[in-house]
Amino acid sequence: MADVNFDTRADKFARNIYDSSKGKLRQAVVMRELLEHALPKIPKGCSLLDAGGGQGQLSLQLAAMGHDITLCDLSANMLAIAKTNAEQSGVAERLTTLNLPIQALATEHQQQYPLVLCHAVMEWLEHPQQTILELIPRIAPGGMLSLMFFNYRGMEMHNLVCGNFDNLGHAMVHGKKKVKLAPKHGFDNQEIIHLLQQAGLVLERQVGVRVIHDYLRDKSMQENRLEELTQLELLYCDQPVFRDLGRYTHLLLKKPA
Incomplete structure (x- = not known):
């Protein structure tokens, strides 16, 4: 497959992901980790x-x-929305956009940064592991990588508790994709951690994202009790077993000085 471009689905992405309880929880957990x-x-x-x-x-x-942001994305429409949001938030002067695939950063934008974010990108790439490794030179010595990816074990658990027993193993990864905005494949936590450790990064934090939300039997609670649910997600997200079954995994890794 080729890398996925969300140009034609930018508005739908905002409604169904960013503005939903899923997106709000995702931002709450990752922002807590960064802060x-x-x-x-x-x-x-x-x-x-x-x-x-x-x-x-x-x-x-x-x-x-107070941080200056270089925002890189394959989708011009997504970046246009980012620019509009930056203007409305009064931070337009702090935003630089690059309409490039992130693979192009290796040759067309070789600046290094103390913090590199790469969130919910790997699962949409044709060569995800190789692409993430190519981001490492963009991290300044002593800097950090904030990486979030779709968790294979979370995919398994979600299908099991939903009774989708015919959508496991090979079928889960290679079967017909039913939801356009749902990633088709996820990654094993330990395999990604090992890959990045072998490349010289040091793991500092691992948490799960949506360790409770997607497993609620009463789906109305995802919105109706979002504030309470957010606090519970923040409480459980870094605890073993729970963190391993989040729908996404968030890692913080440091590049040695």
């Missing part, structure tokens, strides 16, 4: 790279904190 475990370890007000950052919801929050 408590990444930003204190990098210079205040430094420049950051959001690789494959789409509409830049999370990186624009970082811009509001």
Whole structure:
């Protein structure tokens, strides 16, 4: 498959992902991780790279904190929405956009950054592991990588608790995709951690994202009790067993100085 471009689905992506309880929980967990475990370890007000950052919801929050953001994405429409959101938030002067596939950063944008974000991108790439490894040179020595990816074990668990027993194993990855905005494949946590450790990065944090939300039997609670649910997600997301079954996995890794 080729890398997925969301140009024709930018508005739908905003409604169904960013503005939903799924997106709100995702941002809450990842922002907590950045605020408590990444930003204190990098210079205040430094420049950051959001690789494959789409509409830049999370990186624009970082811009509001005084960081200059370089937002790279394959979709011109997603970047246009990011620019509009930046103007409305008063941070347009802190946003630089690059309409490039993130693979092109290796040759067309060789600046290094104290923090590189790559969230929910791997699962849409033709060569995900290779592409993530090519991002490592963009991390400054002593800098951090914030990586989030669709979790294979979360896919399995979701199908099991939903009774989708015919959608496991080979069928789960290679079968007919029923939801256009749902990734077709996920990644094993330990395989990705090992890959990046072999490349020289040091794992500092691992959490699950949506460790409760998607498994609720009463789906109305996803919206009706979102505030309480968010607090529980933040409580359980870094605990063993729960973190391994999140629909997404978020890693913070450090590049040695």
